[in-house]
Every structure is written in structure tokens, then in C-alpha cells.
Amino acid sequence: MADWQTLSDRINHVAPSATLAVDSKAKAMKAAGIDVIGFGAGEPNFPTPAPIVAAAAAAVQDPKNYRYTPTAGLPELRQAIANKTLRDSGYEVDPSQVIVTNGGKQAVYESFQILLNEGDEVIIPTPYWTSYPEAVKLAGGVPVTVFAGADRNFEPSIEAIEAARTEHTKAIIVNTPNNPTGAVWKPETVKAIAQWAIEHHVWVISDEIYEHLNYDGAKTTYIGAAVPEVRSQLLVLNGVAKTYAMPGWRVGWMIAPVDVAKAASKLQGHMTSNVNNISQRAAIEAVSGSLDAVYEMRAAFDKRRQTIVAALNDIEGVNCPTPTGAFYAFADVTALLNKPIGTNKTTFANTSELAAALLDEGHVAAVPGEAFGAPGYLRFSYALADDDLVEGMRRMKRWVED
Numbered sequence: 001m002a003d004w005q006t007l008s009d010r011i012n013h014v015a016p017s018a019t020l021a022v023d024s025k026a027k028a029m030k031a032a033g034i035d036v037i038g039f040g041a042g043e044p045n046f047p048t049p050a051p052i053v054a055a056a057a058a059a060v061q062d063p064k065n066y067r068y069t070p071t072a073g074l075p076e077l078r079q080a081i082a083n084k085t086l087r088d089s090g091y092e093v094d095p096s097q098v099i100v101t102n103g104g105k106q107a108v109y110e111s112f113q114i115l116l117n118e119g120d121e122v123i124i125p126t127p128y129w130t131s132y133p134e135a136v137k138l139a140g141g142v143p144v145t146v147f148a149g150a151d152r153n154f155e156p157s158i159e160a161i162e163a164a165r166t167e168h169t170k171a172i173i174v175n176t177p178n179n180p181t182g183a184v185w186k187p188e189t190v191k192a193i194a195q196w197a198i199e200h201h202v203w204v205i206s207d208e209i210y211e212h213l214n215y216d217g218a219k220t221t222y223i224g225a226a227v228p229e230v231r232s233q234l235l236v237l238n239g240v241a242k243t244y245a246m247p248g249w250r251v252g253w254m255i256a257p258v259d260v261a262k263a264a265s266k267l268q269g270h271m272t273s274n275v276n277n278i279s280q281r282a283a284i285e286a287v288s289g290s291l292d293a294v295y296e297m298r299a300a301f302d303k304r305r306q307t308i309v310a311a312l313n314d315i316e317g318v319n320c321p322t323p324t325g326a327f328y329a330f331a332d333v334t335a336l337l338n339k340p341i342g343t344n345k346t347t348f349a350n351t352s353e354l355a356a357a358l359l360d361e362g363h364v365a366a367v368p369g370e371a372f373g374a375p376g377y378l379r380f381s382y383a384l385a386d387d388d389l390v391e392g393m394r395r396m397k398r399w400v401e402d
Contacts, residue, residue, distance in 0.1 A: 014134045018371030022355070026365035037392030038365040039380040042179060042327065044245040046300075049293040052244060052285045059281035069274045072265040073100025073253070077280050077287075081253050084287040088211065089222040091231075097255050099264040100275050100283075104209050104239035104252035105131060106268075111205050111235050111254065112139035112171075114263045120170035122205075125156040127330065127374040129179045129207070130367075141170070145373050150321045150332065154181040158192045171203035174223055177210035180372045180379040181330040182305075182323020184218040187226060194227035204230055207237045209252075210326040212294050215302050218324035232257055242326075243294055244286040251275055251283040301327045304382040304389055311393035312380070315400050317341075327383040330369075334376040341400055351378055362399035364392050 022040035029036045047053075059065050072078065078095040085093050101107040108131060112122070118140040124132050126145040133143035146164050148156045161172065174193060176185040197204045204223060211220045224231050239252030254264055274280075305322075308329050312320040317335035333351060340347050343361040348354040351368040355378060359365050369377030382389055 010138060013137055017134075018130050019367050022359070022365050022367050025359065029359075029363070034363060036359070036363045036365055037388050037395060038384065039382070039392060040365040040367050042242065042381050042383060043247050044242065044297065044327070044383045045385050046245040046297050048245050048249070048282075049286075049289075051289055052246070052282050055285035056278050056282040059278045065277035065281065067277075069277055069280075071269045071273050072261070073098065073275065074277070074280045074284070077284050080284050080288045081255070085236075085255060089208075089236075090225040091222075091228065093255050094258070096258055097261050099254045099256070099261050099268065100280060101239075101252040101254060101264075101268070102272055102275050103250040104207070104237055104241060106272070107237040107239070107252045107254040108132065108205075108207070109135050109138070110264050110267055111237065112136050112141060113267055114260060115139075115171055115203055115235075116141040117170075119168060121166060121168045123161060123164050123169060123172040123202075124373075125161075125173065125175070127154060127178075127180050127369070127372040127377070128173070129175060130371045132173055133373075142168070144169070147373065150330075153185075153321075154178060154183040154330075155185045155189045156193075158196055161193065161196060165200060165202075169200070169202055171205055172197060173205050173207065175207040177213055177218075177220060177325025179210065179326055180328050180367070180369075180374075180377075181321075182326045182328045184214055184325040185221065187221040190221040190223050191226050194223050194230040197233065198227070198230055201233070203233050203235065205235045205237065209237070209239050209242050211238070212243045212291065213298055213301060213327060214325050215298075215305060216322075216324050220325070235260060240283050240286045245297060246282070246286065249279045249282060251279045300386075301382065304384075304386060305329070307386070308380060308382045308389055308393065311390070311397070315393075315397045317400065327381055329380045329382060330374075331378050331380065332376060333378050336400065337376070343399065350375055354378070358396065358399060362395050364396050364399070 026036045026038040078098040081098045082095045116139040121142045121144045122136045123144050126147040136143045146156045146160045206223050236255040241247040312318050312331045320331035352370050355368040366378040
């Protein structure tokens with residue numbers, strides 16, 4: 001680019017998505033003929049359930065789906081999401097509170113565009129999903145991280161949250177089951193955050209996209225059900241990608257107070273207008289249908305979870321807590337830093353360098369903890385085939401220990 005061809009400060013201050021970067025590099029290596037095992041993307045390897053695909057196939061043949069539809073979403077889908085919220089979360093919402101988005105990520109982006117003014121602060125419990133702070137920055141806001149380690153099940157304390165609050169605090173993010181840690185926060189933690197937010201007039205943004213992926217008896221605490229009084233300042237974000245094995249269909253949603261929902265529709269009207277109608281028709285079937293396929297996938301994830309945790313803890317210098325939600329293992333690898341390891345017996349100062357070498361030399365893709373505000377960790381998605389998981393762990397152990 002020529003000197004005058006400058007990009008905005010806004011985009012220059014945003015970091016690329018580390019998870020997508022790792023996944024893209026792994027796929028590029030595969031395309032080049034290199035046998036890479038990818039633990040990078042949170043992408044279920046299961047096919048989308050057949051009834052959902054059948055609904056989409058029927059929708060393709062219906063001419064009404066070839067035209068523009070309401071920006072906020074098909075009325076039938078908004079109603080289905082409201083019904084699903086009552087079924088799964090245990091409380092009623094009106095369809096007018098539902099905005100259908102192009103994946104859950106657009107719902108995250110819109111939330112901050114709607115709520116934040118320049119300099120407003122958002123408290124982000126850390127480790128966090130990599131896009132949260134970048135979405136805050138794109139809205140002119142300031143991410144404020146509050147770290148909680150494995151000793152606390154990666155759950156923030158109210159004392160730490162309160163210490164981070166200032167006169168500029170506008171919102172707090174809740175994400176349980178959690179990406180990247182796989183932690184499912186205790187009901188007491190979720191309730192305390194809601195009560196704190198009510199006391200201090202802070203918006204709550206609850207990302208519930210992993211709601212059905214729980215193990216070992218852990219259960220998702222829905223903040224809007226646990227503390228009903230918070231609903232007037234609550235934005236719930238969700239989507240079909242993780243629960244229904246539909247990451248490529250790009251359907252998410254926001255449930256918010258009516259005025260916030262109207263603002264989201266106004267914003268979306270200048271961005272994308274309606275979500276693809278075929279995907280919306282498929283999503284109606286997904287959120288309205290049986291959860292049997294979801295539970296089958298969850299059972300498979302559970303077996304993989306146990307396998308990967310055992311395999312990681314069998315690698316010298318790796319310590320991996322047992323997650324009880326989502327499909328991620330978040331391993332502490334600080335003992336592997338600053339010592340010669342790997343094919344070339346290289347010393348790595350941080351997990352970004354370690355992950356890059358593990359991919360280049362060991363042909364195993366994992367996401368470094370720096371992407372989640374947690375240096376010293378590696379995130380492994382176990383949403384991949386069983387054989388690949390076992391082989392990937394074998395390669396990593398050999399790369400570290402040989």
C-alpha cells in the first residue's frame with residue numbers, strides 16, 4: 001500500500017482472531033499435504049442432525065425464502081427462540097425481545113455497539129473468549145480484565161470484580177459454560193454477579209452458547225432465571241453453532257429488553273439486514289425439535305473429554321484441570337517454558353512461541369493462552385474425531401518428551 005493508503009486507527013487497534021488464525025494455518029498446512037491434527041477451532045465434527053438439514057432442503061424449494069424478510073428475524077424463529085428459552089432457561093421472554101443475528105459473534109458485536117460510548121469500560125472475567133475485548137474496542141470501549149485461575153475453577157470473585165469497577169463501568173460479561181476453560185460457574189457465582197450488577201447499575205451480557213454441554217453433574221445456571229430482577233439490564237447471547245453442530249449455518253440471537261432489541265434491529269438494518277432465510281428455517285427446526293441428538297453428541301464429547309484430560313496430564317510438564325462444560329481442555333504448560341523441548345530442542349519464552357513450534361514441528365494445532373488473556377496455557381478443543389484426538393495427543397507427548 002502507498003503511504004496515503006492508511007487504515008483506520010479503529011481497525012489497527014484490533015487483534016486478529018487467534019483461534020481462527022491457528023485453524024486457518026492448520027487447514028493451509030493440510031491443503032499442502034501435511035498431516036496436521038487440529039485442536040484449534042471450536043467446531044463440532046458431527047454432521048448437523050438430519051431433521052434440521054431436511055428443513056433447510058425444503059426451505060430451498062419454497063420461493064418465499066428467496067426474498068428479503070424482517071431484519072430482526074423470521075417471526076416464526078423469534079417465537080421458537082422464545083419458546084426454547086422457556087423450555088431450557090425456565091423463564092418467559094416475548095418474541096419482540098429476540099433479534100436473530102448472523103451467528104453468535106454478530107450478537108456480541110452488536111451488544112457493545114449499542115451499549116457503549118467512548119471510554120466506557122466492560123469487565124471481562126479472564127480467561128475470556130478471544131473476541132470479547134476486540135468487540136469492546138471496536139465500540140470505543142475499554143476492556144477491563146479480571147483474572148481467575150484454576151485454583152478458583154476459573155470463576156471470578158465478587159471482590160475482584162468490585163475492585164475493577166470504576167465510574168466508567170458500563171457492562172460485565174458472563175460466560176458459563178466457559179470458553180476457553182470449560183468451567184461451569186457455580187450458581188452462587190452467577191447470582192452474586194447479577195446482584196452486584198443490579199446494585200451498581202451495570203449491564204450484564206450473558207453468553208450462553210454452550211448451555212447444553214455439561215458433564216459430571218454440572219448444570220448451567222441461567223442468570224435471568226436465577227435472579228429475575230436482572231432481566232431489565234440483561235442481554236442473553238446464544239446460537240445454534242455449538243449445541244446443534246451448525247457452525248457454518250451462521251444463526252445466532254440476542255434476547256434483550258425491548259428498547260435494546262429495537263436498537264439492535266436498527267443497527268442490523270444498516271449492516272446485514274435479515275439472516276439467510278434457509279438457515280433461519282433450519283434453526284426453527286433446531287431450537288424446536290428434540291434434544292436427543294444433542295445429548296448423543298454430548299455423550300461423545302464426554303468420552304473425549306476424559307481421554308484428552310488423561311492424555312494431557314500424562315505429558316511431562318502439563319497440568320490440565322478437568323473441565324465440566326463446553327468442549328475445551330485448558331492446560332497449564334508453564335513448566336514447558338524456558339527449557340529446551342521439541343524437535344529442535346528450542347527454548348520458548350511464552351505459549352505463543354510454544355504453540356507455533358508445536359504446529360510447525362509436531363503438526364498439532366492448539367491455541368496459545370495469550371489469546372484468552374491467560375499466558376502459560378494452551379487451549380485444546382476436543383470437538384474432533386476420536387482417532388485424531390488420540391493421535392494428536394500421542395504426537396504432542398512425543399514432541400515434548402523425546
